[in-house]
Amino acid sequence: MAERGSLEEMRSRVVLGEFGVRHVHTTDFPGSYPGYTDAWDPVTFRQGFHVDVTHMDEGLLEFDLVGIDAAIANAFRRILLAEVPTMAVEKVFVYNNTSIVQDEILAHRLGLIPIQADPRLFEYRSQGDEEGTEIDTLQFQLKIKCSRNPRAAKESSDPNELYINHKVYSRHMTWVPLGNQADLFPDACFRPVHDDILIAQLRPGQEIDVLMHCVKGIGKDHAKFSPVATASYRLLPDITLVQPIEGEAAEKLKKCFSPGVIEIQDIKGKKVARVANARLDTFSREIFRHEELKNMVRLARVRNHYI
Amino acid sequence: MIMKNPEVEFCGYCITHPSESKINFRIQTRGGIPAVEPFRKGLTDLMDVCHHMLSTFEASVKEYKAQKETEMD
Numbered sequence: 001m002a003e004r005g006s007l008e009e010m011r012s013r014v015v016l017g018e019f020g021v022r023h024v025h026t027t028d029f030p031g032s033y034p035g036y037t038d039a040w041d042p043v044t045f046r047q048g049f050h051v052d053v054t055h056m057d058e059g060l061l062e063f064d065l066v067g068i069d070a071a072i073a074n075a076f077r078r079i080l081l082a083e084v085p086t087m088a089v090e091k092v093f094v095y096n097n098t099s100i101v102q103d104e105i106l107a108h109r110l111g112l113i114p115i116q117a118d119p120r121l122f123e124y125r126s127q128g129d130e131e132g133t134e135i136d137t138l139q140f141q142l143k144i145k146c147s148r149n150p151r152a153a154k155e156s157s158d159p160n161e162l163y164i165n166h167k168v169y170s171r172h173m174t175w176v177p178l179g180n181q182a183d184l185f186p187d188a189c190f191r192p193v194h195d196d197i198l199i200a201q202l203r204p205g206q207e208i209d210v211l212m213h214c215v216k217g218i219g220k221d222h223a224k225f226s227p228v229a230t231a232s233y234r235l236l237p238d239i240t241l242v243q244p245i246e247g248e249a250a251e252k253l254k255k256c257f258s259p260g261v262i263e264i265q266d267i268k269g270k271k272v273a274r275v276a277n278a279r280l281d282t283f284s285r286e287i288f289r290h291e292e293l294k295n296m297v298r299l300a301r302v303r304n305h306y307i
Numbered sequence: 308m309i310m311k312n313p314e315v316e317f318c319g320y321c322i323t324h325p326s327e328s329k330i331n332f333r334i335q336t337r338g339g340i341p342a343v344e345p346f347r348k349g350l351t352d353l354m355d356v357c358h359h360m361l362s363t364f365e366a367s368v369k370e371y372k373a374q375k376e377t378e379m380d
Binding site for chain 2: 022040045052053065068072
């Protein structure tokens, strides 16, 4: 039974030892273990696999993928970063730029601004097409001029008071419909995702007048086309207490882990530690610094549960 | 996916150069079937997995949204 137990552990958990991580590689291939058939079976996969969305809002999506292999989870992560298309500014036609920000720097900064536009509504631009048609291009205009504020106080040195329009934000970018885009998208408002991205700073007399063409692209081509700020995953932590821990040691144990992971319960007057929510733990391995607690806890991760 | 096929004895890949979109695959079977078979099967199985994952994910997102709405009310 002990062998069976440890074999199960080897197959399903990645164990974090003091000096290294054991059982890292997936070993559930046919022929690896006698008594186990690991051949691909879609039915078992469908039974074992499920997705739970933990949190979803404008800027963050957190979900659990249970029952798949590391390679597939990683493949999805990489695809999210590099191959999901978005719209971003590609060509900048500079009509007038008398600010101290150089043309190419300004163009680079404009390219990195995220644009709120559904890339499924647009096509990719065909090779060699310089002008761009209405099915593959979004046009934005940025026209802003800085001037001195006539109503400012004589001795003030605050630029917010002295100058009008001295900071160029992404909200100053306006959408210019091309061709029949005004009819196709009457309600859509194409704009930068965030209004308060600082593009450049101006002083009186300086002016920026540019026209921008946005095209559809993927992250592999240029990082500005990556739709996510970042995409990451981690394995579900699994903390087991090999022996019951009580009293002072329990308090110490609680401090070794992230808050909320270990809970102290009062059983018959003695404080007993219990693993409350292993999911919150970030595995700093603080426990290995304490000699007496080191052997009482087993830190592991569930191999096929990705958060 | 290909490794999960019991007919496959050896399977490996390497990417010759990261700038080129080329992968070198080596698949060796136990002698029963031609080597292209597990490759093809692996690709179709992978497609099925992805379809299933997509539908499960979408169902899960819908469920989450519905749950959020009931919480709001």
